[in-house]
Amino acid sequence: QMEILKYRRSTCTVEKQYVGFATLPNQVHRKSVKKGFDFTLMVAGESGMGKSTLVNSLFLTDLYKDRKLLNAEERINQTVEIIKHTVDIEEKGVKLKLTIVDTPGFGDAVNNNECWKPITDYIDQQFEQYFRDESGLNRKNIQDNRVHCCLYFIPPFGHGLRPVDVEFMKALHEKVNIIPLIAKADCLTPNEIKKLKDRIREEIDKFGIKVYQFPECDSDEDEEFKQLDKELKECTPFAVIGSNTVVEARGQRVRGRLYPWGIVEVENQSHCDFVKLRNMLIRSHMHDLKDVTCDVHYENYRAQCIQEMTSKLAQDNRMESPIPILPLSTPDVDTEKLIKMKDEELKRMQEMLNKMQQQMHEKDQ
Amino acid sequence: KLTSCNFISNFYSRLMTYIFHMSSIINEKRNLSLGGHVGFDSLPDQLVSKSVTQGFCFNILCVGETGIGKSTLMNTLFNTMFENEEASHYQNGVYLRPRTYDLQESNVHLKLTIVDTVGFGDQINKEDSYKPIVDYIDTQFENYLQEELKIKRSLFNYHDTRIHICLYFIAPTGHSLKSLDLVTMKKLDSKVNIIPIIAKADTISKSELHKFKIKIMSELVSNGVQIYQFPTDDEAVSEINASMNAHLPFAVVGSVEEVKVGNKTVRARQYPWGVVQVENESHCDFVKLREMLIRVNMEDLREQTHARHYELYRRCKLEEMGFKDTDPDSQPFSLQETYEAKRKEFLGDLQRKEEEMRQMFVNKVKETEAELKEKERELHDKFEQLKRMHQEEKRKVEEKRRDLEEEMNAFNRKKVAAETLSLSQPLKKDKDKKK
Secondary structure, three states: OHHHHOOOOOOOOOOOOOOOHHHHHHHHHHHHHHHOEEEEEEEEOOOOOOHHHHHHHHHOOOOOOOOOOOOOOOOOOOOOOOEEEEEEEEEOOEEEEEEEEEOOOOOOOOEOOOOOHHHHHHHHHHHHHHHHHHHOOOOOOOOOOOOOEEEEEEOOOOOOOOHHHHHHHHHHOOOOOEEEEEOOHHHOOHHHHHHHHHHHHHHHHHOOOOOOOOOOOOOOOOHHHHHHHHHHHHOOOEEOOOOOOEEEEOOEEEEEEEEOOEEEEOOOOOOOOHHHHHHHHHHHOHHHHHHHHHHHHHHHHHHHHHHHHHHHHHHHOOOOOOOOOOOOOOOOHHHHHHHHHHHHHHHHHHHHHHHHHHHHHHHHO | OHHHHHHHHHHHHHHHHHHHHHHHHHHOOOOOOOOOOOOHHHHHHHHHHHHHHHOEEEEEEEEOOOOOOHHHHHHHHOOOOOOOOOOOOOOOOOEEEEEEEEEEEOOEEEEEEEEEEEOOOOOOEOOOOHHHHHHHHHHHHHHHHHHHHOOOOOHHHOOOOOOOEEEEEEOOOOOOOOHHHHHHHHHHOOOOOEEEEEOOHHHOOHHHHHHHHHHHHHHHHHOOOOOOOOOOOOHHHHHHHHHHHOOOOEEOOOOOOEEEEOOEEEEEEEEOOEEEEOOOOOOOOHHHHHHHHHHHOHHHHHHHHHHHHHHHHHHHHHHHHOOOOEOOOOOEOOHHHHHHHHHHHHHHHHHHHHHHHHHHHHHHHHHHHHHHHHHHHHHHHHHHHHHHHHHHHHHHHHHHHHHHHHHHHHHHHHHHHHHHHHHHHHHHHHHHHHO
């Protein structure tokens, strides 16, 4: 980020006169500081995975002061709630409006069928709200409540992903940037962490889950940067530890966990990937997460929405649409039907294929 | 007179003493002191030597989510590597996998069965997860009951598969029990001895552990879950058992890997920030668990299983079958009478069923017969009809034939007439010519 403050003299061969648009990055920087930033982060996972502790550790604050936790009995039939915490934080003149979206109750009940539905509904609602606002006449003060990133906490106690993990990520991977994390990583030795990470990456591939991909770094970046980038990518999913307490370790006061056999330091890179996560999430990729949300997930939603609307209009035989969009050449109803039929056929064939794959996989096991 | 009075009073007093003496024999045990060493103090030893020759059997059920450390803990407890493949998270349901091993320590043989719950906690809908576990426990009780009720039974060499202890593995979330844990333990507490343990406890710090244990125990108590209490009635072990009861649930760490600590090699888990030693009591409660489970209370667990849980099962089962201990007049039933009554009832039932079936059969036959008759009649009608039609046709054809014959005759006559006429005509002409 320091680099955008540097500018080079233009090496235009025709005129050696300095034009000055090289200051654009500075201007962008200045305006953005004035405007301030906003970021919406969702955390999801079963109760007791350390989500709140990690959020507190990430943003060095205490967002969950007076939280009430439910008993086991109360959670037998618990439904998933959506709770938003919004805080304004500032660092070196840069203001950030941070919204944390909590999902208490996820995966806690005895019957967790479709427990991700309230979460997908919430994300869709935010998209819908933005869509409406964007299509409205007065667009001066649009509030962007869209979820930019979802941290999904995978328990470290198992051998890999569980069915509920797979179903959740598949339901959300086309609506939000998912970053899977291995929670409470202090119960795994370095070998065990490596094994679990490999297994999870394998299963993510196998089940076709599209998690957030770091953008490729430019080919003209220096080797060191490229190496760091490569290491970062091979380190996923990050194995994290969080802490609400400060302990004394190696003569310093750090966030950590005190055990009879040693002290786990949250910010020690040989203890866990917390620092990598923080750097990635906050220091280098926060804006990219926002961009992917706007350019990919939101656009998908918007296109789908419009398509549904226009096909509905074509069925009702109306030509004016309630939102300002370019009129598409709507295919006539018959070709529409044909396309739908073919789509359904394709879907069915895909399902059959999946079933056969599943059967073969079970046979292998 | 005086001597006779004396005699009578003496007699009376001796009689009274005698009566008192006899009544004390009838109502109280007398403690006699021995004049020398008899030797029956060897009875416990005889019992021990007999049971050692017979061998012991012990059955452990491990309930917990996939990957929570059940197999590793068993390996650590019994200091051996039981074969185990890693379980998958994608089972459709829960199933129980019992494995039996023969272990020996000194001259004591142990037939150890470890039952694993495969797939527990993995399904999205876990409402039925407890059922296979309850069914398995009941089946073992049922098998024992069947053996007990046999006429020719051999209980002394029966392989007892009843579960003596259920180790329930709680995930170390640090908050409280999971909803599944509560539901499952409630279903199991009247069928098996439960010892709850906190698995993978090296992820909980000391202060968090204290709060976690208190929360778990209070949740169990407030939901009426009965876990196994280490017995405090036997003086020899009451003190240690009482203190251990206060440490429940045990926070355990399991490991089969060995790490060098100082100048010793111990079983431990090596982290970048330190080494967690399995047998270090300030690191975890593994030693306490081993002490309680194996070294002190194993026999009590077997007893409790037989005397409490099995008896409850047996009583419920027999009551279901209709047996009672006392009849409505509160006179003890004889088993024989009950058997007779049951047998009569059963035979009566059989007879009734037979009658029903016979009746049903008769009805069916009647029905079928009636149907057949109906069909016959229909066929007959049809046949008659066809016959009539046939007759009608025949008659018509006959008529036509007669008509045709008549026509033919008429034609023939005409023909003959015409011929005769033509024959006579040329003669006349000839005659005319000759004239």
